[in-house]
Amino acid sequence: xxxxxxxxxxxxxxxxxxxxxxxxxxxxxxxxxxxxxxxxxxxxxxxxxxxxxxxxxxxxxxxxxxxxxxxxxxxxxxxxxxxxxxxxxxxxxxxxxxxxxxxxxxxxxxxxxxxxxxxxxxxxxxxxxxxxxxxxxxxxxxxxxxxxxxxxxxxxxxxxxxxxxxxxxxxxxxxxxxxxxxxxxxxxxxxxxx
Ligand code: XMP
Ligand code: MG
Numbered sequence: 001x002x003x004x005x006x007x008x009x010x011x012x013x014x015x016x017x018x019x020x021x022x023x024x025x026x027x028x029x030x031x032x033x034x035x036x037x038x039x040x041x042x043x044x045x046x047x048x049x050x051x052x053x054x055x056x057x058x059x060x061x062x063x064x065x066x067x068x069x070x071x072x073x074x075x076x077x078x079x080x081x082x083x084x085x086x087x088x089x090x091x092x093x094x095x096x097x098x099x100x101x102x103x104x105x106x107x108x109x110x111x112x113x114x115x116x117x118x119x120x121x122x123x124x125x126x127x128x129x130x131x132x133x134x135x136x137x138x139x140x141x142x143x144x145x146x147x148x149x150x151x152x153x154x155x156x157x158x159x160x161x162x163x164x165x166x167x168x169x170x171x172x173x174x175x176x177x178x179x180x181x182x183x184x185x186x187x188x189x190x191x192x193x194x
Contacts (some may be wrong), residue, residue: 012177015187016165021156021180026138026166029155030058033136034065037106037153045069046104048136051121052076052094053175054110057167058138058155062108073097077117090120105130106152110167111139114146122149139163139180156180162188 037046045068050059052074063072076094105125112118118135126133136153143160158180164170165177170188174181 012174015174015183016177016181017184018182019179020158020161020163020182021139021166023178026155026179027061030061031065033153033155034062034067037062037136038065038067041068041070041104041106044104045071046106047071047073047098047100049096049100049105049107049125050074051107051109051117054167054169055108055138057175058110059108062136073100075121077121090117092124099128100125101129103130104132105134107133107135109135109137111141111163112137112149112151113141113144115149116146118149118151119147138166139168 048059048063048070050056050072053076059072063070073096074094075092075096078091078093107118107121107125109118109121112135118137122133122135134152135150137151138155140151140154140157141160142157161182162170163180164174164183165180167175168180169175170183174183
């Protein structure tokens with residue numbers, strides 16, 4: 001699949017069928033997003049809200065690409081009951097540490113699929129009266145959208161495939177892949193019952 005997947009023996013890389021977005025493409029796009037966000041928020045000090053756990057790698061790289069003052073907070077939510085299908089049920093597992101009233105808030109999310117999760121987050125955070133509220137998402141599976149949501153910053157639009165890596169998991173694995181990839185089908189079958 002991937003050049004380094006052949007060059008290096010790795011139990012992790014062995015499970016990858018295909019690389020959709022390379023490490024280099026991610027790095028370049030995140031730099032560009034950082035510059036754009038820095039320009040858009042010039043003179044202001046946004047709070048970036050990372051959605052645990054999938055957005056952690058994206059957030060840490062994006063943060064380093066910002067040239068303005070910014071703070072960081074986190075929320076953890078569960079949007080999936082089991083497996084890989086969105087349930088539409090969103091539960092807050094960990095709320096923000098600090099109030100966001102009057103702040104310029106930028107949600108940093110790994111992927112928007114049906115849109116249910118980001119819609120919930122937008123409604124929830126908007127009710128706390130931030131000065132502004134925007135969304136920065138690494139991956140947009142646009143063809144899967146069930147409800148319309150406005151995404152202010154998008155890294156990549158991707159096709160309707162289950163992806164892992166760069167923070168995204170399958171059964172809590174593969175977050176440490178440096179690229180966005182698709183797993184071999186037998187891997188999903190073998191781990192499917194976990
Ligand atoms: P919705 O459908 O609410 O989904 O927009 C957003 C959340 O679903 C997860 N998700 C994925 N996770 N690979 C993953 O590892 C995927 O291809 C994928 N598609 C959706 C993700 O947690 C996201 O926050
Ligand atoms: Mg997940």
